[in-house]
Amino acid sequence: MDTTALDQLSHQALEQAQTAIASYPFPRLETYYTFADKSIIPTFLTRPFSRSQVNTRQLFYTLRGPQEIFPAFGASMSMMRSRFARDVWDGGNGGIHILPRVGLSDIERIQEVKASAPALVGVALGIHEDQAFLTELFQQPNLAFASIDIAHGANAAVLPVLAKIRAQGVESGIILGNVGSIEGFAYAYWLMKLSGFKHFAIKVGVGPGSVCTTRINTGVGVGQLSLLEEIYRFRNHAGYADAQIIADGGVNASGDFVKALAYSEGVMMGKFFASGSFEDEVLIKKDGHLEGVLLFGMASSLVTEKRNYIEGSSQTLRAFHKDAREAVSRLREGLQSAMTYVNATNLNEFRGNVRFALNSAAAITEAGVH
Numbered sequence: 539m540d541t542t543a544l545d546q547l548s549h550q551a552l553e554q555a556q557t558a559i560a561s562y563p564f565p566r567l568e569t570y571y572t573f574a575d576k577s578i579i580p581t582f583l584t585r586p587f588s589r590s591q592v593n594t595r596q597l598f599y600t601l602r603g604p605q606e607i608f609p610a611f612g613a614s615m616s617m618m619r620s621r622f623a624r625d626v627w628d629g630g631n632g633g634i635h636i637l638p639r640v641g642l643s644d645i646e647r648i649q650e651v652k653a654s655a656p657a658l659v660g661v662a663l664g665i666h667e668d669q670a671f672l673t674e675l676f677q678q679p680n681l682a683f684a685s686i687d688i689a690h691g692a693n694a695a696v697l698p699v700l701a702k703i704r705a706q707g708v709e710s711g712i713i714l715g716n717v718g719s720i721e722g723f724a725y726a727y728w729l730m731k732l733s734g735f736k737h738f739a740i741k742v743g744v745g746p747g748s749v750c751t752t753r754i755n756t757g758v759g760v761g762q763l764s765l766l767e768e769i770y771r772f773r774n775h776a777g778y779a780d781a782q783i784i785a786d787g788g789v790n791a792s793g794d795f796v797k798a799l800a801y802s803e804g805v806m807m808g809k810f811f812a813s814g815s816f817e818d819e820v821l822i823k824k825d826g827h828l829e830g831v832l833l834f835g836m837a838s839s840l841v842t843e844k845r846n847y848i849e850g851s852s853q854t855l856r857a858f859h860k861d862a863r864e865a866v867s868r869l870r871e872g873l874q875s876a877m878t879y880v881n882a883t884n885l886n887e888f889r890g891n892v893r894f895a896l897n898s899a900a901a902i903t904e905a906g907v908h
Contacts, residue, residue: 539701547732548694554732555724558776562720567768570761572746573794574902576894580879589874593884596803598782599737600658600682601711607634607658609799609885610869611784612862613747613808614638614662614687617820617833620653625815625862627657632866636660636685636713636806644671648678655680660713662687665699676706683739685713689752691741692722692729700733709734715741716786718759720772727781739782741806742769746788748809749833749853762788763797763894770801792872799873799885800892809833810869813859822854831855 539547595606610633612618612626623635637650639662648671651659660683661675675681684703686696691714703712712735717723723740730738745752745759753759766785773781785798786806798805812831814821822830833853859865882888897905 539698544694544697547697548729551694551725551728551732554728555721558724558772559721562772562775564771564775567764570764571896572761573763573788573790573797574897574905575761576763576797576896577901577905578797578800578876578880579893579895581881581891581893583878583881585881585883587878587883589871589878592874592877592882594870594873594877596885598682598739598803599710601676601684601708602658602682603710605658605682608632608866608870609802609804610634610795610866611636611660611804611806612811613786613806614660614685615808616641617817618808618811618815619817620650621817622811622815622862623650623654623659624657625813626811626866627654627659628863628866632863633869634658634660634682636662636683636687638662639664639687644668647671648674651675651678651681658682660685663699663703664688665695667699667702669702669705672702672706676703676708683711683713684708685715685741687715689716689744690722691715692717692719692725694729696729697733700729700735704734710737713739713741713784715784716743717741717769718744718765720769723769723772723781724776727778730781737780737782739784739804741784741786742766742802743786743788747786748790750787763801766798766801792868793876795869796873796876797894800889800894803885809855811859811862811865812855813861813865815862828858831858 594608596609597604597606612622612635614636616638626632626635637659658680662685714726714730717726717740726740743762746762783802784804784806785802789795789807789810795805812833814828816831820832821828833855877888880891882891
């Protein structure tokens with residue numbers, strides 16, 4: 539696709555997005571809340587079912603067609619590779635990991651996909667991918683998603699790589715992100731739609747990650763829970779049913795995962811998954827026992843030394859899971875219980891039934907151990 543065609547497509551996407559935003563009837567938010575700021579209101583349970591009877595799987599349109607998957611995604615961080623992908627998949631009972639691109643050669647990225655089998659995985663892509671690499675990548679039988687992974691996903695710079703992916707005959711299973719407003723969501727939607735994709739997902743969240751300092755360094759980004767609510771409402775009003783929402787960042791506990799799913803189809807996490815499933819170089823061990831996990835942002839100098847100004851940080855976690863399977867179990871158990879509190883047997887019912895209340899500072903303290 540030549541420059542003129544790309545410019546025309548970008549302009550068309552902008553016009554379509556502006557039209558949709560102009561017809562949005564709801565008032566724009568001035569205050570954006572985080573997961574800790576709000577809690578789900580318990581209602582009632584009209585049917586005698588236990589939490590083990592609820593369906594916590596979500597239908598996704600993958601590269602291999604429609605599949606029901608537990609809606610937890612591993613973030614594409616370099617300390618989370620094929621071992622993590624196998625563990626989080628948990629024989630098909632768990633979630634999907636998006637394998638990283640930063641710090642790996644194209645050959646290594648293909649090797650990581652193969653080493654993840656039989657787990658289904660996704661792969662993070664940049665905007666400058668080689669066509670030969672993409673051809674080999676999309677031939678991998680366990681590849682379920684390809685995630686175009688840039689800080690500002692509502693960006694016309696993604697159009698060339700979208701064209702390369704479409705040239706592979708791909709129509710679904712593509713994730714684009716990240717966006718941080720309804721304007722960004724609408725524009726990203728039309729970039730995907732006009733590029734020829736039938737079903738896709740858009741990642742939502744700018745700066746909520748625990749080791750992401752984007753908001754500190756740039757002043758950009760708003761509270762994640764309110765952002766998800768606003769985009770979810772806009773998506774449904776605009777009729778963008780072919781675009782699923784993946785909440786990315788801000789999850790510190792299974793309750794945050796549950797809250798995110800009230801306004802999304804999937805949730806991407808990094809810190810929450812900290813465990814022995816991470817790569818050895820970030821595991822802190824003493825006498826063979828795991829004592830800590832080093833977590834760092836993907837803009838950190840631990841990952842890349844190509845930029846002088848970085849938007850990342852690091853921390854040592856002393857609270858962690860045994861492995862990714864244990865982390866998934868906690869997510870599932872928390873979600874199952876939450877669904878019974880709002881009379882829901884599946885995720886569609888959950889989203890329809892859930893209501894939130896704003897917490898006072900004292901209520902936030904009360905919610906924790908005190």
